[in-house]
Amino acid sequence: MHTVPWNDYKCMPTLDDSSSARLKHIIDQPHAPIFKNQSGHHLQHEELEELSRFTIDEATREASAAFDENTWIALFLRNCFNNVPFYKHYDKSVQRFEDYPTIDRSDLSTRITDFVPDDLPLDRIIAYETSGTTGHSLTIPSHPIVAARYSAYHKKSLLWNHVDTREFESEVAIVLAGYQEKCFTYASVSPYLNNKGLLKLNFHPDDWFSPNDREQYLDINKPDLISGDPISLSELSKIPFNHQPKAILSTSMTLLNATRRHFETRYQCPVLDIYSLNEAGPIGCSIPGKTGFRLLQSRLYVEILDVTGKPVATGERGEIALTGGFNDYLPLLRYRTGDYGRLILEDGHWFIKDLEGRPPVQFKTCSGVWLNNVDVTHMLQRYPLSQFSLHQDKQEKMIITLPSATFSQHIKELLEVKFGQKVEVKVLEKVSSDKKVIQYTSDLRNTF
Numbered sequence: 001m002h003t004v005p006w007n008d009y010k011c012m013p014t015l016d017d018s019s020s021a022r023l024k025h026i027i028d029q030p031h032a033p034i035f036k037n038q039s040g041h042h043l044q045h046e047e048l049e050e051l052s053r054f055t056i057d058e059a060t061r062e063a064s065a066a067f068d069e070n071t072w073i074a075l076f077l078r079n080c081f082n083n084v085p086f087y088k089h090y091d092k093s094v095q096r097f098e099d100y101p102t103i104d105r106s107d108l109s110t111r112i113t114d115f116v117p118d119d120l121p122l123d124r125i126i127a128y129e130t131s132g133t134t135g136h137s138l139t140i141p142s143h144p145i146v147a148a149r150y151s152a153y154h155k156k157s158l159l160w161n162h163v164d165t166r167e168f169e170s171e172v173a174i175v176l177a178g179y180q181e182k183c184f185t186y187a188s189v190s191p192y193l194n195n196k197g198l199l200k201l202n203f204h205p206d207d208w209f210s211p212n213d214r215e216q217y218l219d220i221n222k223p224d225l226i227s228g229d230p231i232s233l234s235e236l237s238k239i240p241f242n243h244q245p246k247a248i249l250s251t252s253m254t255l256l257n258a259t260r261r262h263f264e265t266r267y268q269c270p271v272l273d274i275y276s277l278n279e280a281g282p283i284g285c286s287i288p289g290k291t292g293f294r295l296l297q298s299r300l301y302v303e304i305l306d307v308t309g310k311p312v313a314t315g316e317r318g319e320i321a322l323t324g325g326f327n328d329y330l331p332l333l334r335y336r337t338g339d340y341g342r343l344i345l346e347d348g349h350w351f352i353k354d355l356e357g358r359p360p361v362q363f364k365t366c367s368g369v370w371l372n373n374v375d376v377t378h379m380l381q382r383y384p385l386s387q388f389s390l391h392q393d394k395q396e397k398m399i400i401t402l403p404s405a406t407f408s409q410h411i412k413e414l415l416e417v418k419f420g421q422k423v424e425v426k427v428l429e430k431v432s433s434d435k436k437v438i439q440y441t442s443d444l445r446n447t448f
Helices: 017-028 045-059 073-083 105-115 144-160 213-221 230-237 257-267 373-380 408-419
Strands: 126-130 138-142 172-178 186-190 196-202 225-228 247-250 271-277 281-285 293-295 300-305 318-324 332-346 349-356 362-364 370-372 389-392 398-402 423-427 440-442
Touching: 017 186, 017 196, 045 144, 073 318, 105 138, 105 332, 126 144, 144 247, 144 271, 144 281, 172 230, 225 230, 230 247, 230 257, 247 257, 257 271, 271 293, 281 349, 300 332, 349 373, 362 373, 362 389, 362 440, 370 373, 373 408, 398 408, 408 423
Parallel strands: 172 196, 172 225, 225 247, 247 271, 389 440, 398 423
Antiparallel strands: 126 138, 186 196, 271 281, 281 293, 293 349, 300 318, 318 332, 332 349, 362 370, 389 398
């Protein structure tokens, strides 16, 4: 039997009387949702002190995509070769970093225990499952202190967007917003956000006693931050609450420019686009006045690779590969993410530009010209789409699936002009953020 959340010292070892009373108030309100689960930070006092030092240190460090500026890599490689079963068989005589083999999601999927270093304690290890669009589900090894380190990079992202979490005043620091038929929901407090409330909420009406409770609850509790994916944030924007958060964090899925502008207008606050992976945490974030994602982690080396695994020249497009990271229980060495983009040095900072979360797909026009999926993304930036997919079948027919019919005619006409052929439009029967959709697919292959 679970203890009541406001007395849950197992999930929240550092819970004090004021935090307990705050949590009880958040849960006991008349308009509160149906909280189905319990969760917490699981951090001891000494780990909170370690997290504070980590956050302060990382806030001042710059991330670099120049290999010779990442002096920590030599020690990282030594630890991998000595302590990580998967890497112990690697050839230690390799002279050039780019000559080490690459790994991908299939390696993690089939041999995840081999990536956990031998010298780390396992008594408090966390294992959670994640699914993607590649067909390989993953079990990610982690630890409470690793999970808490996410906050360091969220704070760093917010500061770069002129939002300081030290100035937060609400009793609820952050709401993690979902929109799913089934969703893990809970109420907790965050010691790294001044012991204010941290809520995982599902804004699907089925998780509330009354649909109208959703706007009432948000307006009463006034969360400083709201985080979600473009789907959940789009659904949330339809709920008529009046509260204006300090910032919105959009993660997990592509955020089109028009969707961002819609959120900025609706929520009246900065909207941060965070490029993040379960395997590596936050990698980059959007910056006012810039395009792309500024690299966040000072100990995460980002490469752009061609199909053979060799680095491409700066500015060229290829697959994003990662080395290092803050998850000590999952050290990554040249991990091919399945995401594609370009690395650009701009104003002294490294950015990932033209990010696409899948391998490049080409579509054939009626005149025989092949267009890259990036071209389609650029075309659709003007529309506030939370989710979409485009497919070309063997007969060269184009089918686009949209979350609603609102802009369907405009998008249909735009694509028909570009491709010179009829485009079929389908509308999703239901929108949910519990499963990612592959945006671009084709049954055709460019054989030039």
